[in-house]
Amino acid sequence: MEYRNLGKTGLKVSVISVGAMTFTEKGWRTAGSMPFSEIKRVVDYAVDKGVNLFDTADIYAFGESEELLGRALGDRINEVIIATKVRGVMSDDPNDRGLSRYHIFRSVENSLKRLGRDYIDLYQVHWWDNSTPIEETVDALNDLVRQGKVRYVGISDFAGWQIAKSVSLQRCKGYAPFVSAQMYYSLLGRDIEAEVVPACKDLGLGILAWSPLAGGFLTGKYSRNKPFPEDSRYSRMEKPFLRFDIQKAYSVVEQLESLASKYGATVSQVALNWVRSKDFVSSIIVGVRSLKQLEDNLASVEWELSEEDLRYLDELTRPYRPYPQWFLDMFADL
Numbered sequence: 504m505e506y507r508n509l510g511k512t513g514l515k516v517s518v519i520s521v522g523a524m525t526f527t528e529k530g531w532r533t534a535g536s537m538p539f540s541e542i543k544r545v546v547d548y549a550v551d552k553g554v555n556l557f558d559t560a561d562i563y564a565f566g567e568s569e570e571l572l573g574r575a576l577g578d579r580i581n582e583v584i585i586a587t588k589v590r591g592v593m594s595d596d597p598n599d600r601g602l603s604r605y606h607i608f609r610s611v612e613n614s615l616k617r618l619g620r621d622y623i624d625l626y627q628v629h630w631w632d633n634s635t636p637i638e639e640t641v642d643a644l645n646d647l648v649r650q651g652k653v654r655y656v657g658i659s660d661f662a663g664w665q666i667a668k669s670v671s672l673q674r675c676k677g678y679a680p681f682v683s684a685q686m687y688y689s690l691l692g693r694d695i696e697a698e699v700v701p702a703c704k705d706l707g708l709g710i711l712a713w714s715p716l717a718g719g720f721l722t723g724k725y726s727r728n729k730p731f732p733e734d735s736r737y738s739r740m741e742k743p744f745l746r747f748d749i750q751k752a753y754s755v756v757e758q759l760e761s762l763a764s765k766y767g768a769t770v771s772q773v774a775l776n777w778v779r780s781k782d783f784v785s786s787i788i789v790g791v792r793s794l795k796q797l798e799d800n801l802a803s804v805e806w807e808l809s810e811e812d813l814r815y816l817d818e819l820t821r822p823y824r825p826y827p828q829w830f831l832d833m834f835a836d837l
């Protein structure tokens with residue numbers, strides 16, 4: 504396993520981490536479900552293979568994901584880094600959501616109880632809260648770090664300016680800074696390259712890439728002119744959650760298939776290796792619904808794409824550079 508620093512911190516995280524959004528027996532949204540016995544096998548295999556970072560959130564199956572992750576880790580819970588999140592809507596109570604001091608303090612206690620731990624390694628704000636001043640949020644998070652309940656804080660799904668504003672504020676106040684940005688990043692979704700990645704590079708946050716397989720689209724199991732396979736995530740969706748042009752996506756998958764056969768590997772491994780080639784990515788959070796899927800995805804660390812093939816994939820999926828990026832690119836060296 505390869506380990507990378509989490510942003511500018513000294514914390515070493517495995518380049519592949521396991522996301523617990525699918526850790527639910529009841530099922531949650533389109534993520535599907537898994538029996539606890541399979542979750543346990545996934546977690547044990549991951550730890551044995553050197554995965555030291557697990558990501559969950561309070562809202563994943565309304566706490567069930569945190570609970571099952573804690574149960575599956577059992578005695579090994581203090582051997583790994585646990586990242587969880589706060590912000591989502593947990594109940595009809597208007598204060599059981601958002602990034603107020605009230606909700607953050609209440610949520611951290613609930614997450615700790617569910618995980619069966621007395622601290623959280625990385626506490627992430629799940630997404631921006633328009634109804635709470637960011638000053639209140641970073642102040643509350645700083646208190647949690649000083650109390651020892653939380654070791655590091657991070658963001659998820661922020662715009663570039665929101666990251667810049669929050670971290671600048673933390674720096675001015677001498678608060679514990681956001682060290683990571685958990686963002687959607689895959690060969691089908693490279694939008695963060697325009698604003699978020701430059702902000703993170705400048706401010707020292709490491710990217711934790713979520714849905715690196717575009718929710719499973721980049722595994723080879725979806726192909727043009729064939730119905731979505733039964734019990735697959737896309738077959739459970741009324742409309743796609745991630746935004747991409749499906750016809751172009753099929754063409755990308757076809758190119759991944761030919762690279763996979765060249766390397767004697769799988770489509771998933773090619774897609775994950777491209778994400779791993781980016782030095783701004785601290786860890787790639789994979790989601791799985793079986794041990795077999797995890798075995799496939801973790802085997803991606805055992806080999807690398809050539810420079811030429813990486814450049815080919817970069818070009819194939821290069822995103823449009825919205826203004827002012829194209830202007831700034833044009834005059835960067837003047």
Ligand SMILES: NC(=O)c1ccc[n+]([C@@H]2O[C@H](COP(=O)([O-])OP(=O)(O)OC[C@H]3O[C@@H](n4cnc5c(N)ncnc54)[C@H](OP(=O)(O)O)[C@@H]3O)[C@@H](O)[C@H]2O)c1
Pocket residue numbers: 521522523524525534535558559629659660685686712713714715716717718719720722724734735736737771788789790791792795796797799800
């Ligand atoms: N911060 C955020 O807003 C946010 C949002 C989403 C996710 N996340 C985090 O990121 C993690 C990963 O997200 P994700 O689950 O969307 O990631 P993903 O890796 O893009 O997709 C995972 C899904 O693809 C399918 N799959 C995975 N490996 C496969 C393989 N080798 N062969 C065939 N199918 C395979 C499985 O779904 P099926 O078998 O059901 O088809 C699996 O549940 C989550 O657990 C969560 O921790 C964060």
